Amino acid sequence: MKWDVDAVRKQFPALTMQVAGRPAAFFDGPGGTQVPERTLEAVNRYLVETNANRGGPFRTSEGTEETILGARRAVATLLGASPGEIAFGANMTTLNYALSRAIARLLEPGDEVLITDLDHEANRGPWLALQAFGIVVRSVRFHPEDCTLDSEHLQSLLGPRTRVLAVSCASNAVGTIVDLPAIRRMLPEECLLVADGVHYTPHRPVDVKTLGCDFFLCSAYKFFGPHVGALYGRREVFSELPTDRLRPQKETAPDRIETGTLNHEGMAGTAAAVAFMADPLGRGRDATRENVLEAVTSMANYEDGLFESLYRGLEGIPGVTIHGPKLDAPRTPTAGFTIRGVDARTAVETLGQNGIFSWDGHFYAMTLVEKLDPGPGGLIRVGLAPYNTRGEIERFLEIIEDLA
Numbered sequence: 001m002k003w004d005v006d007a008v009r010k011q012f013p014a015l016t017m018q019v020a021g022r023p024a025a026f027f028d029g030p031g032g033t034q035v036p037e038r039t040l041e042a043v044n045r046y047l048v049e050t051n052a053n054r055g056g057p058f059r060t061s062e063g064t065e066e067t068i069l070g071a072r073r074a075v076a077t078l079l080g081a082s083p084g085e086i087a088f089g090a091n092m093t094t095l096n097y098a099l100s101r102a103i104a105r106l107l108e109p110g111d112e113v114l115i116t117d118l119d120h121e122a123n124r125g126p127w128l129a130l131q132a133f134g135i136v137v138r139s140v141r142f143h144p145e146d147c148t149l150d151s152e153h154l155q156s157l158l159g160p161r162t163r164v165l166a167v168s169c170a171s172n173a174v175g176t177i178v179d180l181p182a183i184r185r186m187l188p189e190e191c192l193l194v195a196d197g198v199h200y201t202p203h204r205p206v207d208v209k210t211l212g213c214d215f216f217l218c219s220a221y222k223f224f225g226p227h228v229g230a231l232y233g234r235r236e237v238f239s240e241l242p243t244d245r246l247r248p249q250k251e252t253a254p255d256r257i258e259t260g261t262l263n264h265e266g267m268a269g270t271a272a273a274v275a276f277m278a279d280p281l282g283r284g285r286d287a288t289r290e291n292v293l294e295a296v297t298s299m300a301n302y303e304d305g306l307f308e309s310l311y312r313g314l315e316g317i318p319g320v321t322i323h324g325p326k327l328d329a330p331r332t333p334t335a336g337f338t339i340r341g342v343d344a345r346t347a348v349e350t351l352g353q354n355g356i357f358s359w360d361g362h363f364y365a366m367t368l369v370e371k372l373d374p375g376p377g378g379l380i381r382v383g384l385a386p387y388n389t390r391g392e393i394e395r396f397l398e399i400i401e402d403l404a
């Protein structure tokens, strides 16, 4: 697919925003992307035409049931799963707490759960909470020089009582892509692999079977959708998972983990976001698995090409230090960096005043940033999306050069 960034940009109403007379440049994608018109329309259409709760014998309620099924189908297409393996929730963090509580019921005191220092707190906190039930939680280190996971340390922590490994597919702070299939091969067969795919999903084609995970979590607002979390659970494990469940709630997966009324309009928007990922140029391509894989690959190639300019530009500015993997290592188009003598907040404020949106601090990847110890303000983070342009990168680099 030949990338046509203008065709992509035309679909995003937010991209017409101006700040101080200049077009806004959204480099804040790892914190949440902008949404295309079709996501907005789907949310709106749901609320106007189909707004109801589930289970009623009337048009809007039946339409809601179809919306929910449509969203399960769409996310299943995106992840290479089946609709019965896809659940929804408020966000990834809330779903992961529900998941960890359920998995805890399968564990005995003294059983071991592994997490990593590379991960977002959303894939650490829910597992650390299990210590209250006598579960032993250990964290795998990373190599500070390139923020790759220390697989020798992981190997050394594996033992006969290791029951769960919770690990991110990609770091939202520095962009490291973790080799999940290789990790799966290291794990005993009965050890559950819980993958945080929040930062990975917008940047790489996902196939949960190839990744080898039992559970995979993502958030639609990071891939052009509304603020909704989604969970894949491998059928064999998910269908028996002892979740928190109200008496009238369905016992079967995926409903068994979905407590309360879901965000139906958000789910409608999520299906539309997946439709965008199959058809990012707006050429009327169907939301098939094949189209998703092809389009996300093209999106990734475009982003990676842009990222090369951004990375090389940053690397060439004296006083700038990029933390994380080198350009040729597996990584997403997200950079965490510091500027000598410039506080991260000051840099991000200056960028913001110039209409360039980015983030500073730890981005909830708190352990990672603490271990890197870049100074009290943390890191500056920029991440690319398929609607960013070379012109935006030039503007960005000029400001960083001035600051440095």
Ligand SMILES: Cc1ncc(COP(=O)(O)O)c(C=O)c1O
Residues within 6 Å of the ligand: 030, 031, 091, 092, 093, 094, 120, 122, 123, 168, 170, 171, 172, 196, 198, 199, 218, 219, 228, 229, 364
């Ligand atoms: C890698 C990663 N994991 C988990 C989360 C948490 O997702 P949510 O906001 O949906 O709870 C985020 C959010 O920034 C993230 O970037």
